Amino acid sequence: MRIENVNLNDNIQRALDEMGFEEGTQIQKEAIPVILEGKDIIGQSNTGTGKTAAFGIPILEKIDIDIRFPQALVLLPTRELAVQVANEFRKIGKYMDGVKTVTVYGGADIRDQIKKLKAGAQIIVGTPGRVIDLIDRRVIKLGELKITVLDEADEMLKMGFREDIELILSKVDHTTQTLLFSATIPKDMTKLIKKFQNNPVNISVLREGITAKEVKQSYFLVKHSDKIEALTRIIETYTPKLTLVFCNTKRAVDELYDTLTVKGYNCDKIHGDIKQSQRIDTLNRFNNGLVDILIATDVAARGLDIKEVEAVINFEVPIKEDYYVHRIGRTGRAGREGSSFTLASAKEIKKIENIEKYTKKSIRKRSVPTVDKVNEVKQDKFIRGIVDVIEKGDLGENRELAVKLIEKGYDIETLIAAMIKKLVKFDKSDDRDLNDLIPERRKSLRKGQRNLGRTVRFHVSVGKNQGIRPGDILGAVAGECNIPGTDIGEIEVLKNYSFFNVAEEHRDRIVNGMQGSQIKGKDVIVELSKEKKSKKSREKYYDNDKKNNRKKQFRKK
Incomplete structure (x- = not known):
């Protein structure tokens, strides 16, 4: 990575080169020099613009490896984001001996986190509640703190962490550099800015459209129980060469993989419980076309090297709008056109609306293909394949086999029909109309009220x-x-x-x-x-x- 007027540490530069960074993104170009100067910033940028590296690189530049106490504290709303950001720090600081990053969050064994912190850590990445707990236990000591980062700040405020953030910031009894990154700046945030930041520099890198123009986005309204049948019809109708299917949980990935495998689809899966070596092997097979369908959790949407995906299918609507952006960002790359399909039940329609607001783009509602349509596509594909083989010629020994079949006394039409039956599987077992007719807009609800169903x-x-x-x-x-x-x-x-x-x-x-x-x-x-x-x-x-x-x-x- 090369940024004008910035000379990066050789060890950081080496890691960035290995990670494939060639030129900094806009937020990185604007934020890194300002952060290195020691100024507070308010960084507004969309997901996927490289903001983690925008604050991670200068923080690593500022770390004193001889001091084994926290020098940087990064606060995030969820454990998943905390793990992701911490991993980015470790990648960028791969060749910086003596720099240690520890992740802290609730829902995990606090004793293990305490043990890691006591061993010495310069960078702490965590959720507000667990950070407060560790400060109160005197495990996290802030005497050497230089930089505090509030990442996804608007999300933290939405989730009710404002008082926790204020409490953490108020426990620092000396002047520090405060970096705030947020897609939006709500009123509650302006109070934090005035109270805890010193003449911050505003850096705004917001795009009008967050999702790629090359991706054709659509969704299907179906009952949850019909999603697997709908998924297979979509795959059979649109026949993408490489398809990435997303689920929200590891369990859902496992169940869908088992079901599609039984149905005869050439698929594989990746999620957090699968060993890294196996995941790399699976990705290589998928990228080389040895696997047609890859089923994954959101781990596959962030940071993994997946190339030339023709279609992304959201078997489940993602739980966060930015997850949707990352998912469909795996297709439509390098100017190529891609497609994204989302299967939404009636309960998930509100999430579709939220995604549309977030991306500032409408998502086209489409009808699930009928069985007749699926079979029509299969017929056309089969005929094209046969014609292609004929035009290429070189039928050789196959002609001899054809003669033997004709000698059996059957007419040509019967022979061809039998071969088609042997080679092509047409389906009439479930010819229901899968399109759900449940009203999409619940107008009877009060403004802002969420219909949760059961x-x-x-x-x-x-x-x-x-x-x-x-x-x-x-x-x-x-x-x-x-x-x-x-x-x-x-x-x-x-x-x-x-x-x-x-x-x-x-x-x-x-x-x-x-x-x-x-x-x-x-x-x-x-x-x-x-x-x-x-x-x-x-x-x-x-x-x-x-x-x-x-x-x-x-x-x-």
Whole structure:
């Protein structure tokens, strides 16, 4: 990477060369020199513009490897983003001996994180709640801190982390450089800027259209139970050479891979639980055309070398708008035209609308191809293939076999029909119309209200007396479980307990994701609610439940 008037450390330059960086992006060209000068910045840029490297490179330039205490702190809204950003730091700092980056976030064993921090780390990347907890435990010490980064700042505010961010920044008792990166600058953020930044330089690199012009985007409205049938019809109709299919979870990837394999499709899969060596082998096979369909989680959309994909299919609508941008960005590259197809159930239509607002582009609604259409495409493809073979000639021994078949006494039409039946599989088993007719716009809803469909109710073991607000619960659950805040419904905070409703599809994710978690640095128990009573009855029920547990413990003693 070459940036005007900037001479990068040889070790950083070496790593960037290996990563394939040739010329800096606009945000990198404008931000890196300013950050190296020690100035605060407000960086506005879209996802995928290289902003991680825009602050990662100058931070690594400023690190003193002889000091084993935190010199840079990067705050992000979710653990996935924290892991991603930390990995970018490690790649850029690959040849900088003595520089250590540690990732901290809730939902993981805090003892392991404490052990890594005590071993010495100059760069900490984490979520606000876990950072506060580690500061309170005196594990993260801020005496040597030089730079604080608020990445995806608008997302952190949406998820209710404003007070946590203010608390962290207020614990730094000396002047530091503060870098803020955000796609938008809401009112709450201007207060943070005025309070914690010193004459920041504004750098805005926003594009009108976030998604590639070369990508034809469309979606299909189908019932969730019909998605696999719809997916196979789309693949058979549009017959892309290389297809990348995205799911939101590892489990969904595994299940879809098993189903498509049984159906005879040449596919493979990658996600976080698959070993790195195996993932690289799978990607090489896909890039070389040995695999037609690659099924993946969002790990494949960020930073992996996937080339010449003709179509991206979102089997599930991504949980965040920027994930959608990264997904479809795998096709339509280098001026080539690509296609993206998204399968959306009625419950996911709101997400489609949010993506359209985010990308400032409409997504065309299309109809799922009928079985007759699929079979028509197969026929045309088969005929073209036969004609192509005839025109190329060189049939050789095949003519001799043809003569032997004719000698059996069957007419030519019967012989050809039998060969077609042997070679081509036409499907009439499921000729239903898969297009869902559920209304796409729920006009009966109040402005801003989200129709969650079927919901489940959770109980949280902290409330007003522990300083908890609805935004704290929203931020913690959305961040720890990686689900959109719009899928969390009513949040009720009582004296010592709280409740929240959430779309039923996220039930298991919350049960698992919130185990051993914290909200505002406090250990919490999040479990399915036992009772659905009035506010007073619920408070009394859980208070009595707590007292009974204490009595049981006393009797044991």
